[in-house]
Amino acid sequence: MKSQSSFEVKPLGERDWPVLKSLVDRVWPVTFxxxxxxxQIAYMMEFxxxxxxxxxxxxxxxxxxxxxxxxEPIGYLALIPNYRNEKLTKEGSWMKVDKLYVMPENHGTGAGRFLMDFAFAEANKENVQGVMLxxxxxxxxxxxxxxxxxxTAYSGDFDIGKGYLMQDYIMVYPFKE
Known part of the structure; x- marks a missing residue:
């Protein structure tokens, strides 16, 4: 595993859109x-x-x-702060890790853990129930x-249109029980 100090997370700026899109186009289809x-991959890439x-x-x-x-850009993360999920809690919100992807050649290097640690640090700045995805x-x-x-809190089949489903686990890491 590489030293985590060799990684750096930067917020997306206007000039970074082509970088993000390039990462998405290289990582997402390979992952799925x-x-x-x-x-379905083509549909979801557009949708x-x-x-x-x-x-x-x-x-x-x-x-x-x-x-x-x-x-060198090797991954990306998307967070949704103050995300509400009625099945998890009637009151309160979560930090949702909406996207976390690392280039396949960087799997096993600690890059994913680095992104997740960053997500938790961001969640700890908010008054949330925990982290979910x-x-x-x-x-x-x-x-x-x-x-x-x-x-795993529960699983669900989520209709995304054109007859396609996202068949997901909803996973949680609660800060408070």
Whole structure:
């Protein structure tokens, strides 16, 4: 594992959109190629990961960050502060890790842990119940989240249009019980 001091997280700036889009285009299809059909990947890339969609996510409160190693972009993170989930708590909110992706060649280097540590540091600045996320039930990242201490709260099938579902676990790391 590399020294975590070799990683740096920077908030997304206006000039960083092409960097983010390049990371998304390289990471996301590879991550899901064994889980989703090519047609669903193409649909989701347009629906959720087009530049217009990503910018709309920022406009509605998502915070995007890019992970660098030696000035090279190797991953990205999106957080949604004060996220409400009625199934988890009737009152209070969560810090939602909405996106956390690292280039496949950087898996196992501590880069994902570095991003998650950053997400927790951001969550600790807010008055939230804890950190939560959705992850595809067949994604290898489930093991990473479990290792980090997340527990599965429930699972769900979420309709995203055109007959496609996101079949996710909703995982939580509560700060307070």
């Amino acid at each position: 190629k064994d889980i989703l059909s090519e047609e 959720m990961y087009s530049t217009a969609s990503l910018k709309k996510q920022v406009e509605t409160g998502s915070r995007f960050y890019i992970l660098y190693e030696a000035a 959705n992850v595809n039930r067949d994604n290898k990242a489930v093991k990473f989240y479990e290792y980090y201490g997340f527990k």
